[in-house]
Amino acid sequence: MTKLKLGALSDDKPVKLTVELPAPVHRDLVAYAKLLERQTGQPIANPAKLIGPMVERFIATDRGFAKLRRANTSSPPGKGE
Template sequence: MSTIKLGKLPDKTPVKLAITVTPDLHLSLQDYAAAYAVTYGIEVPVPELVPAILSAFLEGDRGFQQQRKGK
């Protein structure tokens, strides 16, 4: 069997995660969702935005990325 250039795709099965946030963080997330709606003209519920917010944060954290590559 020959090998193709594209490797096996990563597992994209969603994992449900339940969290509790402080009232001030909840308000900030609601404000962010409102800013998103103004910017892009579409309302997206906070629970749908949180994964994208977390991904952007983790991808932008250089220290974390360096430590992760060092594993």
């Protein structure tokens, strides 16, 4: 079976956001939740709970973001902000 990028969800204290998703993205999110449920055995009552881990994974694997972030944090205060 193909392994999904997300694994079991952690139980952290969330920050509430309101977002609007295009209908096709929402359908894909629901389908992803169903597949992840099957793969991990962990029930996912609310597919919206996947958005945080998905964004986190996206940011963690974005090399351009990591490079710019390192460059920005290594510059002296007042530079590159």
